[in-house]
Amino acid sequence: MSSVLSVASAVFWGLLVLSALVFVHEGGHYLAARAFHVRATEFFLGLPCRWKLSRKSRKVGTEFGVTPFLLGGYTRICGMEGTDDELLAPALGLVMERGRIRADELARELGVEVERAYSLLATLSDWASVQPYYDPALGEEPSQRDWPAAFETLARDANLLTEYDRGHDLTGAGSTAAGEPHPTGMSAEEFLRRERARTYQGVGFLKRVGMLAAGPAVNVVLAFVIVTCALMVRGVDLYSTTSALGGVEAGSYAEAAGLEAGDVVTAVGNVEVDTWQEMSDALSPYLEAGQDFELTYERDGQSHVTEVDLPDGEPVELLGVTSSVETYHPTLGEAAQATVGYVGQVGAYVARLIQPAHTMEVLDQSSSIVGISAMAAQAAETGAYELAVLVGAVSLSLGFMNLLPIPPFDGGKILIEVIQLVIRRPLSARAQSALSYLGLAFIVFVFVVVLRNDIVRFVLG
DSSP: OOHHHHHHHHHHHHHHHHHHHHHHHHHHHHHHHHHTTTTTEEEESOOOOSEEEEETTTTOOOOEESSSOOSEEEEEETTTTOOOOOOOOHHHHHHHHHHHEEHHHHHHHTTTTTHHHHHHHHHHHHTSSSEEEEOOOGOOOOOOOOOOOOEEEEOOOOTTTTTTTTOOOTSSTOOTTSSSOOOOOSSSHHHHHHHTSTTTSSHHHHHHHHHHHHHHHHHHHHHHHHHHHHHHHOOOOEESSSBBEEEEEEEEEHHTTTTTTOOEEETTTTTEOOOOHHHHHHHHHHHHHHHOOOEEEETTEEEEEEOOOTTTTTOOSSSSSEEEEEEEEOOOOHHHHHHHHHHHHHHHHHHHHTTTTTTHHHHTTTTOHHHHHHHHHHHHHHOOOHHHOOOOOOOOOOOOOTTSOOSSSHHHHHHHHHHHHHHHHHOOHHHHHHHHHHHHHHHHHHHHHHHHIIIIIIIII
């Protein structure tokens, strides 16, 4: 029964910690997109799934929700998928003109194959410029895996703004409902440029990188705040420099001499001492020679003298006492400075993962979802401080891991953006796929190794 409870506790705390951190991570991407006026249609906690619990925001249009598969999350930012095609403008123009159009009709109008028409409509749908129309009469429903037969306009106001655009007013004069024609008053190419400007691909390099980096950045900032606050509240345990005894080991020579925790040593033999270092220096000759000596100490304000009996002529390593521990609560500046150092250490450690000479060394000390769950449960049982520090550590790891230049991590996407900036043209779909496959292979390798480590460490013992 206890093993079942332990597993349940690990699953609970693992899901709670990881889900919360992924939610924060995706929230960074979402908030950055909104700040740059880029459309974002979905924001979910959990991996994509047909079963979900969600609510659509009237203010921003985004569908917020949760799916059963909590170990993940995603934000659907418009314009991160789809293909560039010279027929996007006329295709969008036809939808806006008619309000609703079937893919086969669009194909005939443009003189292309139906497959290409669907590709055009899928790209425009990813931009939130049009939307799929699921016809109940044809048995179509949003949960189906393939595209429906027709696509339609979104509800737009007099300024052509959709529910996903900032400043929209769908109740004013000139607004049209979804599926209704809406004249744009401009050329198809001009309207397409206007729509593209509200997508990921339509904004500049710095904004695209900003959206990609926002997720990991929020994880790092969250960790910084958690660790700094934890240090200030909990404080740091420091060994006292005084000659006060913090503890006396059972069965030691110190216990045999009658010493107790809290005693303050004032003299060793004829040598007076005030600090722990002075006491250690005075004890060394007696311990090395195995020579008995007198020790003077204070207890409850009164001075006492005891004789410490050591094996004659036999060197002794330890007397059996430990120094007292004091809790120091750092100021905000001190705590922040300590956290900066910690953040730097974690960042440098994660960076070693992509250094072949250190990859296996890093992996041998890393944990998978299994290990994180087990450590989260243990930390929760120990106390709030331990749990907070663990959450901070995992958040830092999540943030820095996502910044590694490995697709499909955010850092890998940033790498692709940099390459495209240097070569001054989009990287081919084939090249991007090749990079993604290489990155995915590396991620699978990492996952297998750390999962094996966790099974040995936490399951097999």
